[in-house]
Amino acid sequence: MAEVVVRTTDLAKQYGEGENAVHALNGVTCAIYSGEYLSIVGPSGSGKSTLFNMIGGLDRPTGGSVFINSVDIAQLTPKELAFLRCHTIGYIFQTFNLITVRTALENVVLPMLFAGLSPEEAEERAMKKLDLVGLGHRYHHRPAELSGGQQQRVAIARALANDPAIVLADEPTGNLDLKTGQEIIDLLRRLNQEEGVTVISATHDHKMLGVSDRIFHISDGKLERIEERT
C-alpha cells in the first residue's frame, strides 16, 4: 500500500453565519495516496473548490482537520503555512494564474526563489521543468504572448518547481478547448506516471476521469462514493 500524503477527518466548511450560512463541506473523511491520480467530481456548487482550498492550506476549515504528510495544517503558523505552500503543494488553476508581468521562465523561477535557491540554480532547474512540459523554447515570453494551453503548461512547470508532494488542480482544462484540454490531461498523466507526481484534480471533464486511478464523487459537500479504477 502506498503511503498516505493527505488525510482529512470530518472536514467541514461553513461560509457565513446564521440564516445565510452555506455548508460547503459536511464532514469529508478521506485519504489520498502518494503517486496516485485522483479526480474529484460533482455538480457545480458541490464543494470541489472548497475542498481544494482546504487541502491546499489556502483557507481554514470550520470543522475537522487536514493532515499533509501527517502534519495537522491547522497547527501551522503563517510562516510555516507559506513554507508548506512553497515546498509541499503545487497549484494549478482554471484561469492559469501566471504572474502576468513576468516571463514564463521567471514564473517558474519564483517559487524556487521563495524556497531559497540561488538565481543561477533556480534558472537552470526552471529550464528543465519548462522542457519537461514542452515549452523550453518559449521561456522568455510573457503570459500574454502564449496561448491558453501553453500558459497552462507553464503553470504546470511552476507547480512542479519545488518537487511538491502533491499537485492540486482545480478544473485545469476548464478554460481550454477539447484538443488542448486533452493535451494538458495527457501531460498531467505522463508526469504522474513518469515522475511519480501525486495529482489531485477537481473536474467536470469526463476525459479526465478516464486517466484517473480513483475518483471521488462529491455532492452537497459530502463524499458520496469512491470509485476505484484499474
Add this chain to the structure above:
Amino acid sequence: MPNDARTTAIKDTDPPFWVAWNQALASIRVRFWRQAITTAGVGLGIAFFTSMQIQRLAETSTDPGAQVRSVWLAGTALLMCLVGITNSMLMSVTERYREIGTFKCLGASDSFIVKVFVLESLLLGFMGSLLGSVIGAGAMWAVVNLQGSRLGFGSWMQVVALGTGVGLLMTVVAAIAPAIQAARMPAAAALRVDV
C-alpha cells in the same frame, strides 16, 4: 520526490530583497501610463509645495497672515496628493487579487507582499517628488529673479531635497493601508473567477 525532512525544517526568511524589487519594477513597467499619471499627480503636488517654500524664503516681508496662508495651501496640496495615491493603490490591490493570491500559493509571506507594494509606491513617489521639486523650484527661479531677491544655491538645493523628502514620506504613508490590504488578501483569492 516528496522530501519529509524539508517539511519539518522551517525556513523563516523571505527571498532576497531584489526579488521584491524586480517584481515592483515589472509591475510598474507593465502599467506604465497609469503609473505615469499617478507620478505626475505626486509631481504636481510637490511642485506646488516647493514653489511655496521658495516664495517663503524669498519673501522679504514677514507678514504672519501670508505665512499661514502658504502653509495651509501647501498642506492641502499634499493631502490631496496623499488621498490620490492611496486611492490609486487601493484600486490596484483590488484589481490584482488573483495575482496576490497566486503569490501566496507560491510561498510568498505577508511581508513579501507588503514589500512589493511599498516598493512600488516608493519608486513612483521618488520619481514624482524629485521631478516635482525640480520643476517647482525651476518655475520659481524666474519669479524670484524678477522680484530681485537673491537666494543662494544652497537654499535651492535644500528646497529640492525637502520637496523630495516630503514627497517620499507622503507616498510611504499613502502606501500603508493598500499594502496591508494586499497582505491580508487570502491565498484562496487565487481561485476566484469573478470579482
